[in-house]
Amino acid sequence: MSLIDAILPLASNPTAGSAEVATVNADGTVDILINGAAVPAACIEAYADRAVGDVVFVIPVRGGYVVQGRFTTS
Template sequence: MAELIDQIMPRASNPTAGSAVVAAVNDDGTVSITVAGSAVTATCMEYYTDRAVGDVVFVIPVRGGYVVQGRFG
């Protein structure tokens, strides 16, 4: 089953650090990001306060998901 998941969502199921694009800002403080064409919900660091759709952000993998470190300048 893992092989099928890797074919459908290779970056989401095997996360690596890198960039992503914010697709939505959620009411609970998370953002939806696009990683290799897949939508993934990510937690944000407290200091990334001015979240906006279209932001190009740096993300790191944590426990099978992503944490947004902040927006690229």
């Protein structure tokens, strides 16, 4: 197993999808839950009002993830 696969589960074949925000960081990034592991993710500016528990749409980018926005609850 490569180091990146140990750090980011399924990193060799990441796919876009949903994730839950585990932590909102002071620098504007978030940690998201991917297969039970907290993984750092960048956010686009439009995803403001970030909150723990948000269910968000993420896309893989260069071995990491970018949060595109929050799913609505209605």
